[in-house]
Amino acid sequence: MKNLKKIILLGILICSAAQLFAQKASWIWYPGDLDIYMSNVMQNRRTERGSFFPVFWKMDSHYVLVDFHKEFTLTAPEEVKLYVEGTYNVKIDGQAVTGFPKSIQIPAGKHKLSLKVYNQSHVPAIFVQGKTVVSDDSWLTTFEDKEWIDASGKTSDKSGTTFVSAGSWDLTDPKVLPSQFKLPVLPMYAVNKEKIGNQDGILDFGKETFGFIKLHGLKGTGKVNIYYGESKEEALSTEKCETLDFLTVDIAKQQDSILPLSKAFRYVHFETDPTVKLDSVSMLYEYAPVAERGSFKSSDPALNKIYDVAKYTFHLNTREFFIDGIKRDRWVWSGDAYQSYLMNYYSFFDASTVKRTLLAQRGKDPVTAHINTIMDYSFYWFLGIYDYYKYTGDKKFVQDIYPRMQSLMAYIDGRKNKNGLLEWMPGDWIFIDWADKLSKDGEVSFEQLLYARSLETMALCAKLANDAEGFSKYDEQAKALKSKIFDLYWNQNKNALVHSRINNQPTENITRYANMFGIFFDYFTPEQKLAVKKNVLLNDQIAKITTPYMRFYELEALCAMGEQAYVLKEMKNYWGGMLKLGATSFWEEYNPDKQGTEHLAMYGRPFGKSLCHAWGASPIYLLGKYYLGVSPSSPGYETYTIQPDLGGLDWMEGKIPTANGDIAVYVNKQEIKVNSAVGTGKLVLKSRSKPVANGAEIKEISKGLYEVTIEKGRDYRVKYSG
Incomplete structure (x- = not known):
């Protein structure tokens, strides 16, 4: 009897193991293609006052024809189910299978299974489900670029086709096509409702949030106007609020309706014609299903509140990709994303979203412009890749993306001036920071510093990709540029790097940017670090930084110099200042000298400022790494x-x-x-x-x-x- 129980138990375990193995299948596609496709979909959802607001940089698309294959050895015949997004053919050992099979029988032995998929509107993708034959990122793919390269980068065949490892997001439901990917939602309700007249009202959802408005019991013929606000003032401003919906209703029978586009808001103001009946309004909160892993708590309740709000802010801006802000722009900006990667490593540690964002930003070759058209944002992209490797140890991703690093760096190297430095050229945007009177003219030291760090990153990644020649080239470039930076920009009298050179002459202007980056890049000698801390970072005569974006780096530099006590006071004043003004998430910019509704304005618009911006969440990183x-x-x-x-x-x-x-x-x-x-x-x-x-x-x-x-x-x- 005991033996029988053992046999039954063993059988159950074997069946369970086989079932578990079969569940390892996932949808696959050409690497980077779904990342590019989904980022296009997401970024082109942006609207301002009901108008479509597209990005202003080149958007790439997926390859429309992709070949997938995998070689394997079967000990027994196997039935394999096939799910495909697109028109396709199937080959076993080079022999075509008739029609569009939903499943195939593969005999025992060594075989090669190939699927070639065409899809103009969506990303060509496959899901292969057998007992042992399953689709995953070990499959090879090609878009027929006529040079065979295996996953390690070595030429290994004469067939004239490039094959690389497939892309995957671990989408394991064969019945849900990759193009149908959506984030989950939860129903949520306003915490307060205020009537305005007989028909209208304003809802308060209690804090900044993001999702889809749901109209309950909608009936009649007429207009429904909805105005969204991160503040009450914005929602009530029908003429100036940033986002809105104008609906025309013609419904004979009462029904519920969910609006198709997600919005960011705390307050929702709705106006309805007398001929339209609307019972109530709720929302479907849309969120990224990331795990709450990192934590921080201390003896200071104010600091704990800052950490909690920072984490909530960051979660709201973690979507299919790391975006800048949930009201606007809802775009994948490289500078914003770089900070999000660092916050992520100390909170969710969601490696998949980092990889998706890096791939989406980079797009495809040939390179014709900087990432987001911004010079500094191209450099942040390089830095993000090595940080990803440092925190995750994922060498394969670095090897896979290395060719795209090479082509972007080749583009940048091709834009150097006669001095071997970078300066503005037609098509470029030198951003650095939102700051009044910040000069972008000439050869800006901040850009050269990021360039040097990116070349160092290229050398490190070349070594990981087994590119000895590339390592030597990038390493020599980095060392030469670092030396040149100190020769040209270090002002011995002011003990700091000057901001720029114009007409081959250094200016007298000292700003915080290059100097604070030089500290945590460890480019300064110990004596220079102390001088920069005193003469720049702790010097009130140097123009102050007002954006959380650059406060991130300023406070990091101070922490790297052991100024945690000073930084703690700064965090409580800066982020605590927003909380005292009623912030439920952290803003794109905060200037304590502003009053009242001045805090809501930016870009010349009364409600242009984002009150939930990813770069506002930097205490997550600072508290994890430096406290x-x-x-x-x-x-x-x-x-x-x-x-x-x-x-x-x-x-x-x-x-x-x-x-x-x-x-x-x-x-x-x-x-x-x-x-x-x-x-x-x-x-x-x-x-x-x-x-x-x-x-x-x-x-x-x-x-x-x-x-x-x-x-x-x-x-x-x-x-x-x-």
């Missing part, structure tokens, strides 16, 4: 450092997510607790006397500075004198 102090020291947290700094707090605790588990840290003025699920870490701490730890070796690095090795799976408790 809890956790950062990878080798790719994928194989090794990492924990260097906590209370910055004036009594205590703090939190979790830092990684690809393979979390790192939990608790710190007060006498004790540090650590538990890690990954790699090998180094806890670095200052103490007046030698710390004491349970079962761990304490190593003194220098006077008053100690190091404790952290192994995964163990609880560490370190007593110290802070």
Whole structure:
């Protein structure tokens, strides 16, 4: 009887294992194509006051004809189901299968299965489901570009076709086509309703939100006008609100209706004709289903509130891709996205959205303009790729995207002037920051600094892609440019990098941008760092930064210099200032000198400012990296450092997510607790006397500075004198 039970149990396990294996199939396509297609769909949903508002840069499209194949060996015959988005043919070992089969029988032995798919309107994609033959990113694809290259980049055949590894978003339902991909929604209701006259009203959903308006019990013939507002003032301004819907209703029988375009709002103001009946209004909240992994809590309730609102702000701007803001632009801006990647590594650690965004931004060859047409945004794209590798350890993605890195860098190299530097050329936008009187003329030091860092990134990625020649080239370029930057821009009298050179002469203008980046790029000597901190970062005579976008980098530079106590006060003043004004998410720009509705205006429009902007969420990153102090020291947290700094707090605790588990840290003025699920870490701490730890070796690095090795799976408790 016991043996029978064992046999039955074994059979169940075998069946379950086979079923689980079969579930590994997912939709696949040419790499980057669904990313490009879906970003086009998303970005072209933008409207302003009911008008379509398209992007102003070149939009690429997917390849319309794609060949997929996979070689495999079967120990037994196998039935394989086929799901295809597009018109297709099927071949087994080069022999065509008649018609458009929904399933095929493949005999035992070694075989090659090929599907060629044509689709002009959507991305050609396939889903192959057998017991062992399944579609995944190990399949090879080509758009017939006449040069065979295998997944490792080596020429391996004479058939004249390029094959690369397939793209995938882990879409595992064969009945839902990739083009039908949608984010999930939840019904939500207003927390307050205020009547305006007999027919009209304004709804308050309690905080900034995003989704689709649902009209309940709609009936009659006439007009329904809906005005959206991130503020009450905006929703009530029928002439100046940024987004609205004008509906013409002709419905004989009462029904519910969901509006087709998502909107950002807190307040919704609706006007209806007397001939139209409307019972109520609700919404479907649309969200990205990412896991809430990172956390932070401290002895300071105000700081905790800042962290929570930052995380909510960031989640709202995490959609199919990382976007800038949910009201406008709802576009994939590279500079905004770069900051989102860093916030993501300390909150959701959602690698898929990072990859999708990088692929969507880059588009296809040939390169004819900077990303988003902005010079600095091309550089942020390069930096985002190496950071992705540093945090995830995903070498394959770097190898796959490396050819697109090469072609973009070749475009940039081709735009250098006679001095080997970059300056504005027709078609370029030098952005840097939204700031009054910020000069973009001449050879701007900030752009050269980002260029040098991008060349360093190219050298690092060339090494990962086994491109020795490329490594040497980019490494030499980076070193030469760094040397030139200090020769041309460092002002010995002002102890800082000047802002620009015009007509081959350095200006006297000192700004914060290149100087703060030089600190966390580690381009300065220790003496230069201290000089820059004093003469630039802590100098009120240097023009202040008012956007959260550049405050991100300014505060990072100060944290990198050990100014956590100063930065804590700045965070509470800056982000806390928005909260005191009633913010429920963080804004595109905040200037404490403004009053009342001045805070809502931007771009010459009374409600032009985004009150929910991804770059406003930077405390997530700062608190994780520079207060809890956790950062990878080798790719994928194989090794990492924990260097906590209370910055004036009594205590703090939190979790830092990684690809393979979390790192939990608790710190007060006498004790540090650590538990890690990954790699090998180094806890670095200052103490007046030698710390004491349970079962761990304490190593003194220098006077008053100690190091404790952290192994995964163990609880560490370190007593110290802070």
